[in-house]
Amino acid sequence: MLPTPPTPVSRFASQVSRARSKEELHEGPRHYDCHSEDSFIAECVRFLVVCIQGRIDTDPYSKILIGLSGGSTPKKILTEFGRLEELEWSRLVFFLVDERYVPRDHPDSNQRMLQESLCKNGCTSLDAMVVPDTSLPLDQCIAKYHQDLSALISQHGTPDIVTLGMGEDGHIASWFPTLSPADYARATDPAQLVHHTQTDRFAGKDRITISLDLIARATHKVYFLSGENKMAKWREVLHGGLPQDLPALYTIEAGGVSAICYPPLSAVSQDDAKRAESEEHTTFVVLGASGDLAKKKTFPALFSLFCEGRLPRNFTIVGYARTELSFDDFWERLSPGLSKVGAFFCDKGTLSVRLRGMSHICLFPDKFRERCTYFCGQYGSPDDAARLDKLLQDKHEAKFARANRMYYLALPPTQFADAVRAFKPLAWSQKGWNRVIVEKPFGHDLPSSDKLASELMAVLEEKEVGPTQTYRIDHYLGKEMVLNLMALRFGNVAFTPIWSNHYVANVRITFKEDIGTEGRGGYFDKVGIIRDVMQNHLLQMLTLVAMERPASLLDEDIRDEKVKVLKQIAPIKTEHVVLGQYTRSEDGKTPGYKDDPGVPADSQCPTFATLVMFINNERWAGVPFIMKAGKALEERMAEVRIQLKDVPGGLFGELARNEFVIKVQPNEAVYMKIYGKQPGLSNEVEQTELDLSLHDRFDIDRLPDAYERLILDCVNGDKRNFVRTDELREAWRIFTPMLHTIDGLAGGDAMPVTIHTYPFGSRGPPDSDALVQHFGYKRTTGYTWKPKKKAGAE
Ligand SMILES: NC(=O)C1=CN([C@@H]2O[C@H](COP(=O)(O)OP(=O)(O)OC[C@H]3O[C@@H](n4cnc5c(N)ncnc54)[C@H](OP(=O)(O)O)[C@@H]3O)[C@@H](O)[C@H]2O)C=CC1
Numbered sequence: 001m002l003p004t005p006p007t008p009v010s011r012f013a014s015q016v017s018r019a020r021s022k023e024e025l026h027e028g029p030r031h032y033d034c035h036s037e038d039s040f041i042a043e044c045v046r047f048l049v050v051c052i053q054g055r056i057d058t059d060p061y062s063k064i065l066i067g068l069s070g071g072s073t074p075k076k077i078l079t080e081f082g083r084l085e086e087l088e089w090s091r092l093v094f095f096l097v098d099e100r101y102v103p104r105d106h107p108d109s110n111q112r113m114l115q116e117s118l119c120k121n122g123c124t125s126l127d128a129m130v131v132p133d134t135s136l137p138l139d140q141c142i143a144k145y146h147q148d149l150s151a152l153i154s155q156h157g158t159p160d161i162v163t164l165g166m167g168e169d170g171h172i173a174s175w176f177p178t179l180s181p182a183d184y185a186r187a188t189d190p191a192q193l194v195h196h197t198q199t200d201r202f203a204g205k206d207r208i209t210i211s212l213d214l215i216a217r218a219t220h221k222v223y224f225l226s227g228e229n230k231m232a233k234w235r236e237v238l239h240g241g242l243p244q245d246l247p248a249l250y251t252i253e254a255g256g257v258s259a260i261c262y263p264p265l266s267a268v269s270q271d272d273a274k275r276a277e278s279e280e281h282t283t284f285v286v287l288g289a290s291g292d293l294a295k296k297k298t299f300p301a302l303f304s305l306f307c308e309g310r311l312p313r314n315f316t317i318v319g320y321a322r323t324e325l326s327f328d329d330f331w332e333r334l335s336p337g338l339s340k341v342g343a344f345f346c347d348k349g350t351l352s353v354r355l356r357g358m359s360h361i362c363l364f365p366d367k368f369r370e371r372c373t374y375f376c377g378q379y380g381s382p383d384d385a386a387r388l389d390k391l392l393q394d395k396h397e398a399k400f401a402r403a404n405r406m407y408y409l410a411l412p413p414t415q416f417a418d419a420v421r422a423f424k425p426l427a428w429s430q431k432g433w434n435r436v437i438v439e440k441p442f443g444h445d446l447p448s449s450d451k452l453a454s455e456l457m458a459v460l461e462e463k464e465v466g467p468t469q470t471y472r473i474d475h476y477l478g479k480e481m482v483l484n485l486m487a488l489r490f491g492n493v494a495f496t497p498i499w500s501n502h503y504v505a506n507v508r509i510t511f512k513e514d515i516g517t518e519g520r521g522g523y524f525d526k527v528g529i530i531r532d533v534m535q536n537h538l539l540q541m542l543t544l545v546a547m548e549r550p551a552s553l554l555d556e557d558i559r560d561e562k563v564k565v566l567k568q569i570a571p572i573k574t575e576h577v578v579l580g581q582y583t584r585s586e587d588g589k590t591p592g593y594k595d596d597p598g599v600p601a602d603s604q605c606p607t608f609a610t611l612v613m614f615i616n617n618e619r620w621a622g623v624p625f626i627m628k629a630g631k632a633l634e635e636r637m638a639e640v641r642i643q644l645k646d647v648p649g650g651l652f653g654e655l656a657r658n659e660f661v662i663k664v665q666p667n668e669a670v671y672m673k674i675y676g677k678q679p680g681l682s683n684e685v686e687q688t689e690l691d692l693s694l695h696d697r698f699d700i701d702r703l704p705d706a707y708e709r710l711i712l713d714c715v716n717g718d719k720r721n722f723v724r725t726d727e728l729r730e731a732w733r734i735f736t737p738m739l740h741t742i743d744g745l746a747g748g749d750a751m752p753v754t755i756h757t758y759p760f761g762s763r764g765p766p767d768s769d770a771l772v773q774h775f776g777y778k779r780t781t782g783y784t785w786k787p788k789k790k791a792g793a794e
Pocket residue numbers: 288289290291292293294296321322323379409410411412413415439440441
């Protein structure tokens with residue numbers, strides 16, 4: 001059954017009613033997944049209604065221009081739409097996106113389709129629409145339709161809505177790929193609104209179509225996508241490429257695109273994806289390949305993905321750095337990191353590897369080596385970029401129809417802008433997507449982050465789909481239990497009622513390391529623990545705990561909700577912060593922070609911090625969000641702990657509070673500390689827990705490293721676990737005044753900041769406990785959750 005529109009309260013409403021800023025227009029498509037044909041048709045109708053209603057609400061007088069595409073899917077949608085008598089039909093002016101050059105009553109005619117669908121109920125008629133007059137000779141028909149549309153647009157402005165379908169060959173309107181250079185030039189020429197095209201693939205050889213440029217100019221471009229094959233094609237579109245091959249990309253570049261999908265976008269058949277994959281090649285270029293991150297994380301993650309068969313079928317990895325190294329030397333540097341990925345052994349002369357914690361064995365891991373190469377070059381050198389491009393084109397990509405390139409910037413941020421400035425014009429693939437992964441730190445405060453972002457954005461564009469994309473990595477967003485937060489919160493109704501200030505007393509997010517800076521003190525001293533893990537990793541976890549339910553699981557819907565919650569957090573007050581720096585261990589055996597080479601003797605750099613922030617919204621007002629992070633503490637651990645309020649009434653005396661704990665590492669688990677009756681004759685209650693320890697409950701061989709997950713997301717064009725620019729700005733806004741105070745810079749509040757000392761291996765400075773207690777956290781004593789089984793992999 002179809003719902004009864006019009007009600008502008010659906011999930012489309014925010015999209016329609018908000019003013020569209022320039023940035024928003026450059027957002028990627030919004031997707032609306034449907035699980036049945038009925039709901040698909042209902043969603044399509046509802047989308048149109050909400051767009052129309054949104055326009056009517058903001059402008060009570062002008063006409064609303066709607067371009068309609070033909071086909072069997074739209075016919076059903078338009079039939080339902082045509083039944084909505086309560087719409088202000090006199091305000092709507094329809095025109096055709098394309099038409100077959102056949103008489104109006106011909107079975108292939110789109111005008112006939114409109115007659116039999118939209119006009120069937122009598123709410124509107126063909127005479128009220130602007131359509132091509134196919135009774136005229138073809139060239140006159142085109143010229144007249146161009147004139148009619150020009151007049152319409154000059155009177156009422158550009159179209160409000162254009163509805164589109166997409167053929168399994170990727171055509172939209174009547175633009176059939178691959179478009180020749182001449183056709184592409186025509187299609188995108190703003191001066192000519194209507195064109196003649198031809199096809200042998202579908203009914204109606206001669207076509208009359210509006211230009212891609214006119215489609216792109218519509219405020220809302222909505223794709224009605226129904227069927228597995230169309231969805232597979234759409235996935236290809238989302239992976240980027242050239243608009244000549246996939247004209248939908250031209251519309252996406254313009255922003256304002258929505259796609260209503262049945263079956264859901266996520267359910268596209270794997271076979272289709274595989275077929276497309278065999279025709280394409282992907283190159284991973286790791287810039288800064290001689291460095292620490294490349295050695296410790298990037299290459300091991302790529303290697304694990306290879307062993308698990310998760311990398312694209314055809315790929316090359318280029319390690320790129322300035323250091324002159326032979327390939328063998330380069331490989332030797334990588335080998336310690338790679339060998340930690342699993343156990344290598346030789347079985348009947350075949351080298352094999354068993355990934356850490358996994359029963360599965362990968363044969364021929366040495367094949368990975370064959371896919372890697374080392375390239376010595378400067379980061380900002382156009383000559384070197386051109387050399388790399390030539391190597392890739394000639395040696396690795398020549399035989400493939402599509403070639404994608406991922407640039408992983410494992411570089412100091414000072415090098416980011418120079419590198420992309422040199423690489424983009426000369427070493428970007430011209431026949432596939434180009435994506436750039438950027439590593440933290442993304443600046444050291446709000447102004448520096450803005451500067452870095454604008455330097456990057458001057459060269460790259462933060463578009464969701466398009467030839468260029470930036471992926472800002474925060475590796476905590478790739479951790480299993482951080483990813484699990486969304487599923488726990490929005491996949492269960494059980495937590496919904498308690499998830500607010502009605503029941504939650506406080507939320508604690510904790511990060512502890514049992515090692516010090518270990519030789520990285522020189523670097524760490526410029527950063528400190530707050531910038532190192534709190535402004536990014538812990539704040540990301542906080543956001544996932546506090547955000548509202550997103551409209552869908554797609555990238556932008558999730559990131560929109562995250563930004564909203566960040567906007568509701570006031571900058572942290574200095575009096576809500578306790579700082580510490582570790583000293584030598586109590587037994588004197590382990591060195592203190594200042595003993596680390598490179599750390600100045602008078603360093604005031606915090607290696608520990610506890611801080612409190614508040615979210616100023618209806619759900620969370622008054623609930624302290626307490627973050628604690630430190631190096632050189634008593635254990636290695638990261639968790640989110642949601643402490644509920646005291647039980648009123650005291651029926652069983654004073655009880656410790658219920659706590660819902662998400663253990664991020666080690667021993668990934670979710671547990672809830674609750675009370676139950678002591679078993680047996682006693683009537684006492686005793687603390688126990690509901691426990692979901694991942695390694696007990698699930699038969700998991702291993703949990704992938706966060707970097708594996710995130711690299712794979714980038715290959716798949718999935719940005720939900722990457723940090724968007726507005727998200728980053730908000731994060732810095734919350735932390736910058738307090739950081740400036742600590743740094744002694746202007747702009748922060750005037751409180752003097754004390755750095756407390758704490759011995760290596762302790763729980764941190766006692767002042768931290770005092771702060772946490774001040775904000776109402778009650779520590780449970782006498783009962784500790786213990787993992788039943790040690791995790792197989794960490
Ligand atoms: N290491 C880690 O665990 C983590 C690192 N990161 C981030 O990842 C990025 C890379 O980190 P990491 O590998 O540790 O960094 P490195 O200091 O090891 O630098 C990586 C490579 O960049 C080149 N490089 C270094 N300094 C300069 C410079 N001033 N000018 C030009 N090139 C330079 C060097 O290669 P060559 O001289 O051969 O060109 C070096 O091997 C950084 O942004 C870092 O903050 C993020 C999280 C964790």
